Amino acid sequence: MIGAWVSLTGAVLADDVVTPDPDTVTPGIIGFVVTFLVAIVTVLLIIDMVRRVRRVNYRDQVRQELEAELAAKNAAEGGSEGPGSGNAAENGEAAGR
Template sequence: MHYLFLALAATPDPTPAGTLKPGLTEDQVSPGIWGFLATAFVVMLSILLIVDMVRRLRRVRYRGEVEEAREAQAAEAHEDGERSAGLGESAGESEGNAGEIAANETDRAPH
């Protein structure tokens, strides 16, 4: 804690006078119009890149949602197809079994 007080006491004034070399003014050492244009260009480029990234991410998300919907429909159709095929087979089997039972009964019947 003691060191903190020493560091605060030893810090220089935040606005020192006479920091520029002799013969220079503040507008001569500022970035000027070229610095402003370069910064504006970087900002605009960043905004365009962010907008493009958001579009691409949205497209990927929508494609994923569509693909999931297609897979769900395909799975549902596959299950429906299995159910109808299963019902058809069991109905066919029961009809076939009834036919076999009837044939077996006629074979057993006395002539």
Template sequence: MGELLLKAGVWLAATPTPSPTSGPSDDSVTPGVVGFTVTFLIAVAAVLLVLDMTRRIRRVRYRAEIAEKLDAEKAEHQDDADGDSRG
């Protein structure tokens, strides 16, 4: 039995392993036109989303500034009205 295992081990060790090839051809690993198109569309969508987000943030900030001004004017008018009714 031991001799059979020894022969099998020698036979497996003597089996040649395949030599590495040069690798896949460039045509089979490039994304091609479809990959470029998808990447380009994703980049365009990201830029458009950033521009839209910037526009919305700016609009919210302007609305908050206007609301603060209106609140300040309303408080000023109330103070004037309260001062006239007291005096």
């Protein structure tokens, strides 16, 4: 009995719902603002990502230049490695961590 009442009520309520015209429905101001904010956040994230990638590339370039200078210095000294001298990559990694 209760199940019949619920299904009857649901059917009556479903008939009373007015479906809006899909050609006149728009997201409105709220939809525009949300879309605009998502676009701004996306642009800011891309700018931040580009900065971080450039920073990593510059650090790698400087590390390679330092390794080349150290290798040239060791070659000019006759290739003798005294105490405290070593691979620049090892020194750079140890100092950087």
